[in-house]
Amino acid sequence: MTYVRNAWYVAAWEQDLEPDKPMAVSILNDPIVLWSADGRLVACEDRCVHRLAPLSLGHCEGARLRCMYHGLLFDADGAVVQIPGQEMIPPQARLRTYPVALRHSWVWIWMGDPALADPALIPPAVGFDDPDYILGRGFLDYAAEARLIDDNLLDFSHLSYVHAKSFGAGPEFAEERPRLLPLDRGVRFERWVVGTRGPGGRQSDAPIDSWQSYDFLLPGVLLMWSGSFAAGTAERCGFERPDYDEAIGAVTFTSQAVTPTGDRTARYFFSWGPHRNHGDEAVRDMLMRLADMAFAEDKLMIEAQQRVIDRTPAPRIMPTVHDRGVTLFTRLVDRLARTEAGEAVAA
Structure with a gap:
């Protein structure tokens, strides 16, 4: 399967990081260790330069990480400072390091050329802050290719059956x-469902118009907003994007990120919850049970x-x-991957 490397991949939830404890992650078959160097988040290859022991089994010593096999000590720039x-x-006693960022409650790692790691390319999700x-x-x-999960999120016709x-x-x-709009780094989907009673678990007593829009962005991140509106809203809006201030309920946001971890393996991150004007912790918990x-x-x-x-x-x-x-997303990935490989790509 083809994947772009010049992109920010979700590595972990911020809440799952433990202070002064290294964490092992895998992205695009690269073993990576995450650790905090006195408050600075660091991502390095997860193998000691000595005998390739995993540094994720190591020990944090202030701003440094010690391999607990033979004791080599690494600084936050990946250099060995003690043998x-x-x-x-x-x-040459130095680890490969990766650009890393903490945003929207996710840890993001740039897997490609570090000189191209632009934080502005981090998808604009909604975090717990x-x-x-x-x-x-x-x-x-998942015991499956990440691209198969991407395909699932790029085609919601499966909702009627799965x-x-x-x-x-x-x-x-x-x-x-749905209505589709190609984006520079993804695809936008927009859909009105007219005269519905809403999805299971959130059904209304009277018919409503339901709006759903989401962006699916490189390298595999879905950002979706939805809401319920009074019947007739879709037609009054000309079937365009509504004003969420007019929503009568079910205003929610979900973020979902697909990270290829290895050969035919992937990790699927997700969040979901209501807007404060349309729900509380009980609604959040109901949605999460539904998501599970x-x-x-x-x-x-x-x-x-x-x-x-x-x-x-x-x-x-x-x-x-x-x-x-x-198809639109696959062509985008293939084009960018060929560009990364230095191949000529037709405009």
Whole structure:
């Protein structure tokens, strides 16, 4: 599978970092250790230069990290500053370091050329420090390619079938197509569902108009806002984006990030919760229970799909009308990956 490297990948939830304790993560098959150097977040390759022991089993000593196999000590720039019993330190005794940033309650790591690591390219998610939303969070580990999870998030027609029990999605998700807008680093989806009673667990007594919009951005980050509006709102808005101040309920935000960890493995991060004007911690907890059920349904299907692909000689797919978002995103990834490889790309 093709993935871009010049992008910010989600490595962990900020809340899962423990002070003075290294954390092992894997992105694009690169073993990485995260650690805090006196308040500065550091990301280095997770293998000691001596005998390749994992530094994630090491010990933090102030702003430094000690390998607990033979005791080499590394500074925050990845350089060896001490070798027990040896005064001379070879100049090549240095780890690869990665640009790292903490934003929107996620730890982001830039996997490509460090000179191109622009923080402005971090997708504009909503974190737990945002006062407007009450969020829950989690993650799932998949035995499947990250791109299969991306495809799932780029084509919501599966909601009518995979999530019939959890989200209670109606047939409109398979019968109607959303409006798509190509972005510089992703795809935007917008959809009105007119005269619905809302998804399972949040159904209204009277018909409503439901609005949903989300951006799916490189390298695989979904940012989605949704809300319920009085019947007739969609037509009054000309089926364009509504004013959320007019929402009558179910205003929520969800962020989902897909990180390829290794060969046919991925980690799927997610958050979900209501706007403070439309919910509280009880609503958040209800949504997270719903998410646990729905995302388990996705995981079951996608991991089974991966097993079928692995058993199929020269596997090929047959696209449908719902695959336009998948196609747009795949072309974007392929184009940027070829650019990274130095290939000429037609405009």
